[in-house]
């Protein structure tokens with residue numbers, strides 16, 4: 001059983017982090033900086049899969065390096081770049097390299113990234129990647145062929161957007177993901193504890209652990225960008241104004257304070273946090289200290 | 294020619310089960326050429342439905358269902374029968390089913406699976422598109438095509454990129470899944486979303502040889518096609 005699964009099954013408030021692989025083979029920033037800041041404070045670390053459709057080192061490779069260091073990776077798999085043969089191959093390949101946690105995503109469209117001329121695959125999607133994982137866990141591939149050696153203890157994750165509109169559609173999809181074997185959820189970034197509470201009121205009946213997604217807002221500019229361009233994310237004015245008013249030197253401190261406040265509000269509602277620091281990994285320990293986590 | 298073939302019987306019965314009364318609309322274009330439409334198919338389906346306890350309130354054949362304006366103007370004559378029907382079974386390619394669905398406020402059910410929309414016929418006079426996925430999902434998606442209206446051709450529902458009803462790919466483009474959601478909500482059929490299959494079968498997009506030899510293709514293969522070759526040319530060829 002993976003450490004992540006163990007932690008959630010024991011009912012511990014569980015924290016995961018996230019790193020994005022570099023574009024190129026210089027690992028210093030990713031492994032020595034980002035990972036080293038957070039590794040002692042999180043149970044497991046997501047590694048993104050060509051995030052935002054921008055080509056980078058594969059998630060599988062960085063996950064393998066993390067596993068070799070004794071850390072606990074969460075392999076993100078999107079449906080954009082590979083068909084069902086390649087995806088199942090990577091799930092099995094990850095398993096033999098020590099990867100137990102896998103998170104299924106549909107993936108952004110190619111048009112958003114740095115290879116807009118590439119072929120969008122989407123043979124599977126966030127739901128059917130879970131179907132594939134569950135099938136492999138039960139000893140058969142998607143075509144029904146028997147496996148030699150069964151990766152029975154893969155821990156299957158998925159994502160959900162608490163601020164999505166229409167929320168009914170989001171909940172129907174969440175239910176579908178659970179039917180296909182999702183064992184934990186990480187959420188898209190959320191900043192409004194009321195919205196999160198409403199979502200958890202509806203989602204807690206599924207009894208599947210939810211880790212609340214935290215993206216530290218670094219500035220008013222970033223908040224506005226997220227409000228305009230990231231679907232399902234709404235940073236309230238009550239967070240933007242204090243950041244606007246803070247001086248440049250005070251801004252990180254203010255950002256952290258605002259996030260601490262939010263985390264304290266949502267902590268009783270969910271089973272953990274998923275922190276996407278996006279370059280602010282060095283502030284994560286301080287943030288968690290202030291939350292007594 | 295838009296190649297469309299009858300839906301597998303079991304799948305069709307599954308889709309109509311739950312309805313007590315249906316109206317049948319058939320396209321007089323490609324399906325006739327593909328031997329998957331016309332009067333014989335209307336009769337066959339009427340019989341099949343009655344056997345399954347479903348009343349057929351009426352039926353009509355309209356020349357080209359891909360012409361939405363034509364569909365609207367012809368269906369007006371059947372208003373009374375349509376009012377008595379809970380859904381409309383449409384014998385056509387995916388475009389015809391979508392166009393019909395656009396004109397009425399009850400669910401549409403495709404009687405055929407579309408394999409290909411290549412060639413001369415098969416108009417795209419409006420926003421409806423069919424990619425010939427071979428497994429027409431329109432009965433479950435409120436007559437809106439998830440394959441062509443969703444930029445990622447997803448069948449498991451909306452992705453995280455939808456914002457204000459628009460698609461992540463283009464600010465002005467409607468999110469197909471949002472349209473499906475709105476339509477199913479209006480029809481009171483949101484539970485359809487739970488019935489969609491998880492996986493697509495891409496084999497079904499392939500057009501089998503048998504279906505390649507209908508009408509226009511048949512003409513190409515027939516003797517008549519070599520008629521214009523002059524006798525003198527033939528002689529030359531045989532002398533070489």
Ligand code: SF4
Nearest residue numbers: 387423424426430438
């Ligand atoms: S679901 Fe769409 S692409 Fe598939 S046959 Fe129907 S209309 Fe065509």
Ligand code: SF4
Nearest residue numbers: 443452455460468469
């Ligand atoms: S935003 Fe809507 S139409 Fe666009 S890819 Fe996602 S689900 Fe499909």
